[in-house]
Amino acid sequence: MSYQVLARKWRPQIFSDVIGQQHVLTALANGLEHQRLHHAYLFSGTRGVGKTTIARLLAKGLNCEKGITRTPCGQCVNCLEIEQGRFVDLIEIDAASRTKVEDTRELLDNVQYAPARGRFKVYLIDEVHMLSRHSFNALLKTLEEPPEHVKFLLATTDPQKLPVTILSRCLQFHLKALDVNQISNQLEYVLNAEQIESDVRARQLLARAADGSMRDALSLTDQAIALGGGKLTSDIVSQMLGTLDDAQPLEIIEALVRADGQQVMALVEQVASRGMDWENLLVETLSLLHRIAMLQLLPQQPESDPSSIEERLRLLARSISPTDLQVYYQALLVGRKELSYAPERRMGVEMALLRALAFHPKSVIEETPPSLVEAPVVPVGSTSVTPASAQPALSNEENRQAAQKVSQSLGTASTVNSPTAKLLQARSSLTRQGQTSPKKPEPAESAKAKPASSALERLVAVAEQRPQSYIPKTQEPKPIKKEAYRWRATNANIEEKQSSVTTPKSIKAALEDEKTAELTVKLVVESIQRDSWAAEIDKLNIPKLVQQVALNAFREQIDETRFCLHLRSKQHHLNSASAQKALAEALSALHGKPIELSIIEDDNPAVKTPLEWRKAIYEEKLAQARQSIISDRTIQTLQQLFDAELDEESIRPV
Template identity: 60%
Template structure:
């Protein structure tokens, strides 16, 4: 007797033998048992999930000699003929090869005749979406009102191509893809019944390669049996399918975890010996990282669909969550850039080396960099080393900008030093100068004397300073020294009336170049305050804003104080550090510790975070502790609250230091400057716990 392939030999003969599709079988079984039969059924789904098989079982249920039921006998002549494919009243039509309207009309001409042997004449039309529009139109009337002895069973892999008029006339059942777990279970049963040795890893490879199709899984199993000489081994199946060994992917991830560049290059060399698709290798890495991220957030949600659940859980325990997210994002970007690399292997190696070079560092081990402040003393340096200070390069507000060059004024030396000042509001006395009329422009256009231009430069440096950032510009040394300007002259220059009269009266006509064209000949562009898109009102709002209200909590004492001292020494990071920082120690009786976690910060709390916190405490104390975390609002201060209070106190000290600085007070009095509270930060802010 000739060999029968597994897909045909193990084809279900009844609903009880079906694997999966319970949502479809339940409806059909109840309809058959209660005799509530529809005249047209449509089965949709991918290839090899059981569409035609279910249709043939329905044909047996309708025509079995024992009567209409969901459990045909399987031994009567009609059931045997249907199983053998020779029942005369079961008309199977391949719509892919009979798409013409003439074929459909020929088929429908025989609908009116009664069945020869069975109760019903069953039309099984496979791949019905391949019919032409004319064929569908010819089928519509019969499909809507067929004779009582006719049943239509339609099957398709592409229901979107069916006309809505056909869909509305059928009961539609959508069959799902087979998950790898179900495929592996069925293959285990089949191979055990066939007495064929197999390895479980090989079945998982076949289950994933089947891609949801049970028929494909059976066909691949037949091929694996032939390839392995009667055995189904993982190495043979991997060689037959040309798939990547997941162990090598985990080897790459472990090398990344250990920061082992040599191990990474060695792993790539082993991969290259198999001649893999490097884009596919990167995709497998991303799949593993995705499963690791799920395991870290919700361990019980990790399935064994790829046969590596234990490996994923182990990797989730040792790989920081920050690294997982970083590697996944870097892999996505690397996969996008892989076609641009000189060759796929070098591109893959660069992705791994980039992951290794830029992987997140532990914030507790990272060196703290002291910020070097720009003090007032630096801005007001010794005139011997900085002849002209405070000449910031700024754009004037509401002042026309000339397109032709203006006669350069005489060099200025040792003007009164003015440091860039951060100010949040402008007094009413200075506001008219900000919106100056073109008279100020005329004073700038002519060539003033060296002494008279210094106050204007000083005022511009204060009023027109861009407050978003301090701009430091090199200033050329003066050619000739000039006596410094008295503070009284600078104070008078702030008043707009004094500035206007000075500009008009102090410049003699003899100082103006006779060859200089009149001001009306210049092309200029008007620039107003709106061009700078600065919200002056926001400064006042920020200055008057209420200070942040910190959460109220009693000062930590006893065990809570011990927890404040212990927590920074645990070396936690990421979500686990956030969970621990919002806890307080309630009791520590021997090896049993009880922590209370603020419910407001418990959204990311799960068993993984509790285990990591427990492991950190075990490692610190050198013994096994049993840590229990309960959701309860702590009555005493937590590390997070202590850090917040400390930051707030340091902020208040910094603001008080700025407000009490005599140099800044002098600037406020002389230049009408104000201080932006939101720009003040402590110089050496401590690392968050």
């Protein structure tokens, strides 16, 4: 017997084999047990979580020869044929390949017939959101009131694209993506049954790469087994996925904690030599920071990874402060967000790591002392500017004393772990020194100076000192005559133009060339059927601008290798050497031989261009639509009884 891939070999055959999705399995099992069966079920969720599998299990429970049951026997003919995919009363339809309304009508023509072998005729429609709007409309009535022997099982990855009328006729079950532990445990069970050696780290890497999909996890496992020659190790899986092991991101975090910039850049160079993905480096580093934060919050948390890095993570959790950890996490998270904007991805990673280093407490403490010794705020007078000699300031001796007190306060605060607390203590000591410094006697109350804490307040104080009584004569407001409001001849034309735009006639003119998307497609298809040149353009792989050249010209074939395009003179600006070259190359590729192309201007109305064909077809459809509405009996009755008038200019084909 040929080899069967793991994803098919280990497909669940009973409800208890399904991983997760208990909220769906419980509802279906209870419905089967009490025979409270709906006629239509909708299963939604991401790829590989069990939508089609659960639908087949439901079909097996409905058609088992032992009766409707939540635990089908798996031994009868019906169960075996459903497992093998050849049960005659289970009709599986791929909606992605049968989107037309004709396919749906053909399907519904056989609904009325009774099942041949089973108890129910089950229609399993996969990727149902791919059906067209007309197909959904054709399905509505049958989906609402199907025969008693018919059940509809719909599966989709995008339920938002389904019409509300379809959703309201179905029982909806949303399947959740599986978490890493669920996938890892199932992989362990499968690999043990297959007698394949594996380690915990390898299974976790596969579970993360699967991104919630059990089918993807089994497919990746097949690939890893083939690469490892029957063994599954973390090195093989990392090599296959192009990911890093935990050692390198952990060493980067340890270098960040030590503020060792050279070691950080050396580790980045090692990552570059292995050709790993840069975004994956940030993701792995962020994942380890998250684990460290969880260990800080829950130190008694059981080990999720029995590898050697767990002890190193716990050591980091005890040595790094939670605030610094959050700063590192935020810096790397922003770096990942801005990675696509960096000139190079490696440059973006390096700048993210340097940003994290810039906020290290060691860097902050070393840079703060020069900025701590600042001149005190100089008070500014409210009515006059105080001279520099009268401003209270600290002398050189007082500055030295203040600096000594700051250094003493920094030294005594070494027991405080947070660098922010050290900075606050240093600032408060300097503030107290400035407040206790001697001040000169203050002047009288009228000339008392008000402290200004910002340049904005100084600007306001200076502005208040300006004399407000002086106003130039040239700026005096002139009296406004009442007659000035009577003459509005200049605005009358503008108002007339604006009002003319909103007339019904102008709206009709603006919408005259508006066409629906369905009508546009019909015009293109019919023009291809009538004009061979339009059909040939549809097969060419050319840019839109070059396509406009071809659509606005008709073709003249001089011989087998020479074509001449007659371009309308109104579109002469489209003709260029590059467009002509691209069109000639596309024609050569289509015909399989070199084509010599020339373009001339020609306004001969006897021969239509592809765009003129579309316009002509549109006029034909418009005439047919007018004739159909004019001859409609309902329209004629309205005209006779209510003296209604038909606005023929508003008629549009569909």
